[in-house]
Amino acid sequence: MKANKMVGTSQSLSDIQPTNLEDLLSPFAGNEAFYRRLIAIFEKNLTQQLLDIQQLAEQGKMSELLVLIHTLKGTAGTAGLTSLHLALYDWERKLTELDGTTDNTAEYANLGQHITQLAQAELAQIHALLATSTHVDPIASTENASEARSLTQLTAELNTLKQHLLEANLNAVDYCQAVQAKLAKDSPFAPYVIALCQSIDELDFEGALSQLAALLVKMK
Numbered sequence: 001m002k003a004n005k006m007v008g009t010s011q012s013l014s015d016i017q018p019t020n021l022e023d024l025l026s027p028f029a030g031n032e033a034f035y036r037r038l039i040a041i042f043e044k045n046l047t048q049q050l051l052d053i054q055q056l057a058e059q060g061k062m063s064e065l066l067v068l069i070h071t072l073k074g075t076a077g078t079a080g081l082t083s084l085h086l087a088l089y090d091w092e093r094k095l096t097e098l099d100g101t102t103d104n105t106a107e108y109a110n111l112g113q114h115i116t117q118l119a120q121a122e123l124a125q126i127h128a129l130l131a132t133s134t135h136v137d138p139i140a141s142t143e144n145a146s147e148a149r150s151l152t153q154l155t156a157e158l159n160t161l162k163q164h165l166l167e168a169n170l171n172a173v174d175y176c177q178a179v180q181a182k183l184a185k186d187s188p189f190a191p192y193v194i195a196l197c198q199s200i201d202e203l204d205f206e207g208a209l210s211q212l213a214a215l216l217v218k219m220k
Contacts, residue, residue, distance in 0.1 A: 021129045027080060032133060034173045035080070037201050039126065042079040046072075046119060054112025065111075066095050072115075081122045087115065154179075154189065155219060162212055165205050172208075176200045189219065 021032075028035045049072050056065040073088035091111065098108075157179050164172035176197040183190050192215045199208040 021132055024080060024126065024129050029170065031170060031174065032130075033177075034170055036130065037173065038203075039079055039123075039130075041202060042075055042081075043123065045075070050112060050116050050119065053115060057111040058109050062095055062098055066092065069095060076119075080126070081119065083122050084115070084119050087118055091115070151219060154183070155216070158212060158216060158219075162209070162216075165200070165209050165212065168205060172200050172205070176208075189215065192218070 022030070025032055025035055028038070049068065053065065053068055053072070056068065069088055069092045073085055073092060076088060077085040095108070157175075161172060161175050161179065163169075164175055176193070180190075180193050180197050183193055187193075192211070196208055196211045196215065199205075199211055
């Protein structure tokens with residue numbers, strides 16, 4: 001059976017090498033909870049990105065297509081989709097050579113379909129590996145054990161969280177979730193902590209620092 005090779009790139013669907021869960025999580029310091037949130041954010045944005053790529057390719061809008069290819073290449077690499085990242089690297093290089101021309105763009109009209117196939121195949125492999133996990137999310141196990149936190153305790157925990165954010169430490173993701181899980185649902189600060197954790201989940205550390213600063217002022 002011949003490999004399903006993508007036109008215009010050295011990558012093919014058969015190039016996706018099987019791996020194990022440990023290897024998958026290795027670039028993320030083995031933090032499975034963080035990786036699951038990261039891949040969920042990636043997939044949330046992927047559908048529209050693929051539709052946009054297909055439309056721009058069909059219309060021959062190479063300059064706009066290049067921007068989108070470059071963006072997806074970066075997020076695919078960050079999310080651990082190595083084969084997709086490398087394929088997009090190849091496409092970016094080839095499209096750069098075509099930028100500003102229209103003579104040969106017709107052969108790239110199916111670019112969106114090729115990228116979609118590769119993304120779906122690699123995501124299926126990733127989810128298959130995640131399904132083998134025996135990991136128990138410590139946050140989920142404490143969701144029903146919220147306790148009253150003193151203002152002093154909460155302030156100390158938020159200051160620790162602030163340090164994680166300043167250091168761009170990915171532990172901030174789990175740490176914020178742990179703070180949220182221990183916070184009583186009727187706490188006046190609960191809505192602010194929930195919003196803060198959402199920003200951190202999306203890796204918007206700069207925005208989270210601003211939210212955290214405002215929360216700490218409210219707590220004084």
